[in-house]
Amino acid sequence: MSRSRLEYIKRGQLLTYIMAMVLSIALLTNTVVYAATDTYLAVNGANVSEVGVSGNISTYTPSFGNNDHRDYMLYIVNGNGHTIGAGVQWWKHPYYGLMNRLIVYIYQYGVGHSHIFAEDNSAIPNGASITASVIQRAPNSTCWDAKAKYYGTKELIYMKCIDGFTTGIPGAVSRTLSSQYNSSNTLKERFANLNYYYWEGSTLKWKDFNTTIAEMKCFSDVDENYQSRIGTNWVITYINSYKEFGTGPPTYTTDNCTIDIDAGWDPTGE
């Protein structure tokens, strides 16, 4: 029996009903293909036994081919690979073009992975900021609350319990095609106000994220990539502080990166 329990808050039903219909039709006709991907990610490398993550994701219209999607989310992953994330997804329908929606992502070894979305929380404007969090329900609990919210009008909350999943490493991720394929595959995301969570007794506390950027293919923090605020020619880099970073279209055609690792912190199954 599944331990999942949904708490879903509906707002703006009337306004979004038409979009929900469009999404439903689009989903029925859309085949999602898992393309070979690069994953740009930042993790809290200094803290691996934490109980939550939160932050803002400013989401910008990406560019990519048909039948694909991009997930931008904050997540927790543990050594078993179990992953729970929350954020926003952009996906492309062959007829309706680019769409987005709030998303919760779950990977559990032995079961598989799920992208969870709701009917009436799509159509987030280009450049808008959403808040996202994944936080343990209670000390030592195996249950996690994943939330994504856009400015009070759209909210997705999903709770999932996974055996043995009581702590993890907080991270934030953007996902794109390989930088060597096509510079038109872009993801102009900006992650900010990142925090991780811990318990002091039964009180939930949080601290600055103290980001460590790692990226499965490459990243660079050289000066020419500090262009994220104008939205061009950036890969993955700190913007203003360790709590804030951006990902974007690649400037590299070769793998000449400062650090080039798979840190093992990527959300599994993505």
Place this chain on the structure above:
Amino acid sequence: MSMNGTFIIIAVLIVTGAIVLTLIVANIKATQTMDEELKVLSENPCVQNALAIAQKNIPFDIKIRVPTYLPAEGYRLAGITGVLEPGGSPGGWVSLYYWDKEGCLLTSGINEHDAIMQYKAVKVTILIPHSPDGDYKNGDEFASNYYSYYLENKEEFKADVRLVTLSNGYKGYGNDPFIGIGKWIKIKNDGDEEVVQEEPYPEPGEIKFFHEKDRVVYIVRADMPLVELIKIAESIK
């Protein structure tokens, strides 16, 4: 000091050095601390980047035991990932990747799943416990806790999980490779969930066991039958 005395001292130093070196080499093949293992790994060009991060974050004295049995000739260490808290704080994990091909794994945008399923790597993960005593009382507790959870949620699982006792007596559980599911779930306005799309997602086999002597959990994942994974696990002495 006479010439003879100097000669004797030099000879003793040489012999002592040789003995120490022999012991170190022997130790590498058997069991060693994380620090020692990382020194050895530093000579492996496939793991140096991860090494730089891992070396900063070694917690309490953790032993890494490596498999002496791998499924075919030519399998070698081709990548490592490590997630460890600094300052001796507990938690985290270290994963070692073995494969039988040229070059280094995990440096070309290959994630864990692809490394195992497409490139047929064997992944050995050591879960660092939250205290030196380990997170479980014994292997029975480790295995039975999870197996109870599995039975309670069996309809959700695609893996056919079985309890396993290794030849050394350690307890664990595991499963053959299986076809997991990638789902797209829509939450309807009435709160009900609707699966709007499902797709197969092949997953590796796995064995997990609690190493009672070291008080850590080992996970072996590969696209291989459970019987083969058990052989690998049993070679982690």
